Amino acid sequence: xxRRLLDNRNLSILVILGLFVIMFGYGSFAYTGFFAxxxxxxxxxxxxxxxxxxxxxxxxxxxxxxxxxxxxxxxxGTMIASSLVTKQHLNxxxxxxxxxxxxxxxxxxxxxxITLFELPPFIITLAxxxxxxxxxxxxxxxxxxxxxxxxxxxxxxxxxxxxxxxVSPSAIIAVVVVLVGAYVxxxxxxxxxxxxxxxxxxxxxxxxxxxxxxxxxxxxxxxFCSGLAGVVFxxxxxxxxxLDGKGMELDAIAAVVIGGTLLTGGSGSILGTVLGVxxxxxxxxxxxFQGTLNSWWxxxxxxxxxxxxxxxxxxxxxxxEATAVRGASxxxxxxxxxx
Amino acid sequence: MPALKRMxxxxxxxxxxxxxxxLLFNLFFTPNxxxxxxxxxxxYGNLIDIIKNAAPIMLLAIGLTLVIATKGIDISVGSVVAxxxxxxxxxxxxxxxxxxxxxxPVAIAAALIACTAAGxxxxxxxxxxxxxxxxxxxxxxxxxxxxxMVLTNAMVIWLYVxxxxxxxxxxxxxxxxxxxxxxGLLLLTWFVTRRTxxxxxxxxxxxxxxxxxxxxxxxxxxxxxxxxxxxFCAGLSGLVVCSTVMSADGNNxxxxxxxxxxxxxxxxxxxLNGGKFYLLGSMIGALIIQTLTTTIYAFNVAxxxxxxxxxxxVYGVSLLQSERFRRSVSGMFVxxxxxx
Numbered sequence: 200x201x202r203r204l205l206d207n208r209n210l211s212i213l214v215i216l217g218l219f220v221i222m223f224g225y226g227s228f229a230y231t232g233f234f235a236x237x238x239x240x241x242x243x244x245x246x247x248x249x250x251x252x253x254x255x256x257x258x259x260x261x262x263x264x265x266x267x268x269x270x271x272x273x274x275x276g277t278m279i280a281s282s283l284v285t286k287q288h289l290n291x292x293x294x295x296x297x298x299x300x301x302x303x304x305x306x307x308x309x310x311x312x313i314t315l316f317e318l319p320p321f322i323i324t325l326a327x328x329x330x331x332x333x334x335x336x337x338x339x340x341x342x343x344x345x346x347x348x349x350x351x352x353x354x355x356x357x358x359x360x361x362x363x364x365x366v367s368p369s370a371i372i373a374v375v376v377v378l379v380g381a382y383v384x385x386x387x388x389x390x391x392x393x394x395x396x397x398x399x400x401x402x403x404x405x406x407x408x409x410x411x412x413x414x415x416x417x418x419x420x421x422x423f424c425s426g427l428a429g430v431v432f433x434x435x436x437x438x439x440x441x442l443d444g445k446g447m448e449l450d451a452i453a454a455v456v457i458g459g460t461l462l463t464g465g466s467g468s469i470l471g472t473v474l475g476v477x478x479x480x481x482x483x484x485x486x487x488f489q490g491t492l493n494s495w496w497x498x499x500x501x502x503x504x505x506x507x508x509x510x511x512x513x514x515x516x517x518x519x520e521a522t523a524v525r526g527a528s529x530x531x532x533x534x535x536x537x538x
Numbered sequence: 539m540p541a542l543k544r545m546x547x548x549x550x551x552x553x554x555x556x557x558x559x560x561l562l563f564n565l566f567f568t569p570n571x572x573x574x575x576x577x578x579x580x581x582y583g584n585l586i587d588i589i590k591n592a593a594p595i596m597l598l599a600i601g602l603t604l605v606i607a608t609k610g611i612d613i614s615v616g617s618v619v620a621x622x623x624x625x626x627x628x629x630x631x632x633x634x635x636x637x638x639x640x641x642x643p644v645a646i647a648a649a650l651i652a653c654t655a656a657g658x659x660x661x662x663x664x665x666x667x668x669x670x671x672x673x674x675x676x677x678x679x680x681x682x683x684x685x686x687m688v689l690t691n692a693m694v695i696w697l698y699v700x701x702x703x704x705x706x707x708x709x710x711x712x713x714x715x716x717x718x719x720x721x722g723l724l725l726l727t728w729f730v731t732r733r734t735x736x737x738x739x740x741x742x743x744x745x746x747x748x749x750x751x752x753x754x755x756x757x758x759x760x761x762x763x764x765x766x767x768x769x770f771c772a773g774l775s776g777l778v779v780c781s782t783v784m785s786a787d788g789n790n791x792x793x794x795x796x797x798x799x800x801x802x803x804x805x806x807x808x809x810l811n812g813g814k815f816y817l818l819g820s821m822i823g824a825l826i827i828q829t830l831t832t833t834i835y836a837f838n839v840a841x842x843x844x845x846x847x848x849x850x851x852v853y854g855v856s857l858l859q860s861e862r863f864r865r866s867v868s869g870m871f872v873x874x875x876x877x878x
Contacts, residue, residue, distance in 0.1 A: 312857075316863045318857070318860050319856075322810060325800070326848075329849040333845030336843050340840055493687070496688065497684070501680055505680065509667075510669075513668055
């Protein structure tokens, strides 16, 4: 039982959960007003877009790929949404659908290049990064404000859940994305194929799994998430700005890595990613409460956490390899002895 | 031997052709593009500007060429540029009268040492801990800009120390000083990699690290070395960037430079799959990118939109490098001939 609980996957979840509890606990002791249900809910409210991006990124990284375009795609999403709503006066619901479709289409396009021509995801999504950011400026160089009532109400409404504590519509969207993502990953054929590709693409192919289709689907899904995150981001800023989401791809990757997903693919979970985002958010809140450190310390802390978690991953891997080698040599010795 | 020569020249043909096309386009469509004049003993003109503006990317690309040849990548170089600028700025200080806090050579040495140390950190992560290069350098990519901002206390520090301006604005024998820095570093790197066995070691690590190790090459130290060198190059690049605008802006210094530098190396013919590398090709790649940017400026298009063009250049180049794509295209031709 204890061994079951402490197998690698659960262990990394436990470590990250422990880290989150320690950090939140430290904040509660050190700063008055830190420990509150609302403060916990704020983590979801303030990081909803990051949560959505990170869910898409989890699929990509699980399959052994990477998507560097998500930050720019989020920016493109805010630009398209704001310009269609403010300048073209389109129905806001229709606009949201368009933004999400554009994101999905761009992701699909990159997925096709990566899969059909066996191009490295790193380079193709890097070009996607340029492309989406450039398209932002094609839409407009200036900030476009949104005064549409639907967006306004999405930005300001508070949905009360426990007593006086509330969540925002964007937090609810994020939680829905998380739940759907977790379900798809765990209980559908698509999700299991993602794990198989990340574990070993060649084997997945030989097993007869639809590797190509799934890979294209993964990048389309990540594009979908970036588009949706763009919409959610406009709920915060009520505007579109061409630099929105700058550097956010790395925040998303960092959250996924801290959440225990192996960068080589094949192992990880949405739950870990959610915890990763919560840790990220808690660091930010801690630095705000601390007061004297400037907000750039967040980046240093995130960089440090990524380092620690990657190093730990490597440690586990090398230990597993070592035991595998030892096990193999023991078996071959036994076989030789038996012969 | 002649065959070898033809091969290495053949590799340079494509980037050179691309650069030639861009220049030819400008010859016809951009008035005065090739106009070079002498003002106060310096050469001025679009062509000089292109080389001058490409210098920071060229410096980065030299280091990155070796990293990519080992099948690695260094996405932290842009942040390391910011660190370099930050270190120089705090050591020189923002004194309006131009009196530096520390002597200029000390500040420069400190910046280069800091950046080399950053490269050393990347190298240790890749060669000793065994992280994938993109992840190892991701750490400094994220944290590096934070470090630069913390160094400068999140403010833009303006410099008034006259002698320091030479790196970005100085001229020597009529040409911008930064060109000599690029040429010097290029020559040195070329000598070390091509006149000693080190270049071959680097390539062999990129092609097959296990085989390289079995043939007695210390693959770990080669890997460590290329990342250290890349950090050093980023330090030099940071000096030029900082000196050009005479300020250190931790947020914007070197922003997105890693992408341009990687693109320059790839355009120059070095494959991201490691192996053979082409230093001169990377330089041409950097010139292509800068010429493209300058051309877009000349047409009064917002410079940011040039990113769309860059994206399609990357797509085109990577398709050309794709085995699958080339096979399917040549397959199309063969089929066409068969039916005809």
